[in-house]
Amino acid sequence: MIRDTRTPTLSLASRRFRAIALMVLAAVAAPVAAADTPSAAVPHAPEVRLAGEIVTLPIVMVREYPFIEGEVAGVKGKLMLDTGMGEPFVINDHRVPMTGGTKIGTGFFGSGQTFDIRLQAGVDGVRIGALRYPRVTNVQSQDARMLERITPDFLGWVGQAAFASHAMKLDYRRLTATFYKGGPEAFTRGETVIAVLPFETRKLPNIPLLPARIGDLDAIVSLDTGMNGSLAISEEKRQRLVAAGLIKPTQDPEAFDLHGVRIAGMAAATFPAIEVEEGPSPSAKSVGITEDTELELGYVFLRNYKTVWDYRAKRLYLLAP
CATH class of the missing domain: 2.40.70 (Cathepsin D, subunit A; domain 1)
Structure with a gap:
């Protein structure tokens, strides 16, 4: 939980927003019975998973943060490629207007203001780089205006669950994130391995x-x-x-x-x-x-x-x- 009420620097804002997201992910929401409403009993954003043997996405660096160009419900912008986010896909509903949804938690800004974390039944027209998803269901959204201070077109996050079936090779110099379904023989081919930790x-x-x-x-x-x-x-x-x-x-x-x-x-x-x-x-x-x-x-x-x-x-x- 955010305890400092100072106006945060950009990096401090991101770090503490990460803490909010982690605490929300650790929370347990009660299942929702109605078929038309989102449910915590089924996977979140199950459509946002990698399918190919090797998938490469270009990244855009804004300061120290890797982003992927994307689009959500007709709103274009950037999605943070964030291993600190366990959810596969989370929408910044301050940037992308969302209505309804089921409240599953509450977050706090450094100023003491609160915002709702909601589970939405679905959103149409999702693009992550060249990957297109006509509809993403059971998706989490939250007010992430704090990260709009890093990039004003912040759409949300692509998190670790989206690529859990693959290994991710992150190359800040060539501005690429490449995902491999195969093992070390695939992602170390042609590379010089310095260390395996x-x-x-x-x-x-x-x-x-x-x-x-x-x-x-x-x-x-x-x-x-x-x-x-x-x-x-x-x-x-x-x-x-x-x-x-x-x-x-x-x-x-x-x-x-x-x-x-x-x-x-x-x-x-x-x-x-x-x-x-x-x-x-x-x-x-x-x-x-x-x-x-x-x-x-x-x-x-x-x-x-x-x-x-x-x-x-x-x-x-x-x-x-």
């Missing part, structure tokens, strides 16, 4: 978790394409890292350079200009994180590689860019 998931199957060390501190890393990077840490441990020269200020008073990070035994790395906040992170409980030091990594880490997210085998592949 086994990961775990806990309460939510879409959030990969990896062990890490920051200097002499144990930490947990969570991965998410829908953000840049953020460290949630106790004040006492933050002071230890500052004293060791591992957290250094930047010209931006809300951003810090983080040094000496070893993820799953890899060589020490530096992550520039990330947020550092007193933990736990807003999403820690929903994800199942009990560690008191969490490093949330997105673009600040992923931009250095081509990455393959194979949720089926719980492996993250780092490939040469």
